[in-house]
Amino acid sequence: xxxxxxxxxxxxxxxxxxxxxxxxxxxxxxxxxxxxxxxxxxxxxxxxxxxxxxxxxxxxxxxxxxxxxxxxxxxxxxxxxxxxxxxxxxxxxxxxxxxxxxxxxxxxxxxxxxxxxxxxxxxxxxxxxxxxxxxxxxxxxxxxxxxxxxxxxxxxxxxxxxxxxxxxxxxxxxxxxxxxxxxxxxxxxxxxxxxxxxxxxxxxxxxxxxxxxxxxxxxxxxxxxxxxxxxxxxxxxxxxxxxxxxxxxxxxxxxxxxxxxxxxxxxxxxxxxxxxxxxxxxxxxxxxxxxxxxxxxxxxxxxxxxxxxxxxxxxxxxxxxxxxxxxxxxxxxxxxxxxxxxxxxxxxxxxxxxxxxxxxxxxxxxxxxxxxxxxxxxxxxxxxxxxxxxxxxxxxxxxxxxxxxxxxxxxxxxxxxxxxxxxxxxxxxxxxxxxxxxxxxxxxxxxxxxxxxxxxxxxxxxxxxxxxxxx
Numbered sequence: 001x002x003x004x005x006x007x008x009x010x011x012x013x014x015x016x017x018x019x020x021x022x023x024x025x026x027x028x029x030x031x032x033x034x035x036x037x038x039x040x041x042x043x044x045x046x047x048x049x050x051x052x053x054x055x056x057x058x059x060x061x062x063x064x065x066x067x068x069x070x071x072x073x074x075x076x077x078x079x080x081x082x083x084x085x086x087x088x089x090x091x092x093x094x095x096x097x098x099x100x101x102x103x104x105x106x107x108x109x110x111x112x113x114x115x116x117x118x119x120x121x122x123x124x125x126x127x128x129x130x131x132x133x134x135x136x137x138x139x140x141x142x143x144x145x146x147x148x149x150x151x152x153x154x155x156x157x158x159x160x161x162x163x164x165x166x167x168x169x170x171x172x173x174x175x176x177x178x179x180x181x182x183x184x185x186x187x188x189x190x191x192x193x194x195x196x197x198x199x200x201x202x203x204x205x206x207x208x209x210x211x212x213x214x215x216x217x218x219x220x221x222x223x224x225x226x227x228x229x230x231x232x233x234x235x236x237x238x239x240x241x242x243x244x245x246x247x248x249x250x251x252x253x254x255x256x257x258x259x260x261x262x263x264x265x266x267x268x269x270x271x272x273x274x275x276x277x278x279x280x281x282x283x284x285x286x287x288x289x290x291x292x293x294x295x296x297x298x299x300x301x302x303x304x305x306x307x308x309x310x311x312x313x314x315x316x317x318x319x320x321x322x323x324x325x326x327x328x329x330x331x332x333x334x335x336x337x338x339x340x341x342x343x344x345x346x347x348x349x350x351x352x353x354x355x356x357x358x359x360x361x362x363x364x365x366x367x368x369x370x371x372x373x374x375x376x377x378x379x380x381x382x383x384x385x386x387x388x389x390x391x392x393x394x395x396x397x398x399x400x401x402x403x404x405x406x407x408x409x410x411x412x413x414x415x416x417x418x419x420x421x422x423x424x425x426x427x428x429x430x431x432x433x434x435x436x437x438x439x440x441x442x443x444x445x446x447x448x449x450x451x452x453x454x455x456x457x458x459x460x461x462x463x464x465x466x467x468x469x470x471x
Contacts, residue, residue, distance in 0.1 A: 038212035078106035103201030111191035193225025248295025268347030287344035364402035
């Protein structure tokens, strides 16, 4: 797979390697070798033919750029690949060459190859998700009691807990991780149907061949060919798109909280990271930038998958090919965003004093709702609401803290005389106390997320040759 310099900037070398031209071609050869082996086991072709075919199913033996060039004329990469494989087998055994690709079709080879490479891509995503979720949950535990300003419609709202925000960032990622496991167990299946999906050439031995191939390749055995039944496959792709959307939400919040005027969070710095050639004072959130770029490109890819599901009869004309072309981009974007945000949160700088400063700068106005509810117990809800509107306007106009305005009202308003506990009233302006409900909710959810994450924990070295870690 050829990736532009600008695409490379937004993804990882690991994911590029998964969908590299040589990797895809080698996956196609794995299909051909498994097909021959399974057919020999079922007595469809001679054992000697299966051995001859398998011995030359190595992408390094072939001119991959030439195969790709020929595929543009042939209409499928599988056609020149099978032709060259047949020629190569014939160099050693002419009779065996007649059994290459027996009873299969181009889409069988290409779909299965993409399933195999996608399995590797999903394992990269799963490991990346494990790292990022672990990092977010640890930060949440550390900052559960750290007050921070909640913002709605881009405006200051109330005090919440930074741990609450972190849990809210982690939860969708954990749901996507679980969904990708479940969806991959169904979507990562062998494609084998022959010319029109009926396995006609293999007769009654076709299903047994499919079972043997699926076992050899570590894939699920399908009930039938899914040449133009793309539902399970597209669902898997769409979940990757949802994951990128969730990463984009985290990146949005991170970038806003890292703005110089807010300065509550900062990505790691040093070694030229996030610098500006013209403005040395800047500290650019480059990880958020990469994730936002991924989030900006992904909806179009997801839409392309949906738009091309209407594949004609038993073989799509153009729409299957469009799907193939869009597929790797989903994973390139997802892994680039995951890797970037993991790097950011692994070294994230949290400025808790600045968070408090930003709360204090609002003159206590964000506590108005809590004070109004407290006053309602003394003078009724309508009167309390009206009084608080008056006091907030006064605080803004006179540049005073709302707590001072409320204390003055308590002294001067006969309706409040003897009905208000001054200490309890002032406690409503404590950011830590105000964030207590958020802390309580987030603590419970954190425990649930930690348990769910532990249940999905990967082994130290997950195998890339099985579905382990993605089911």
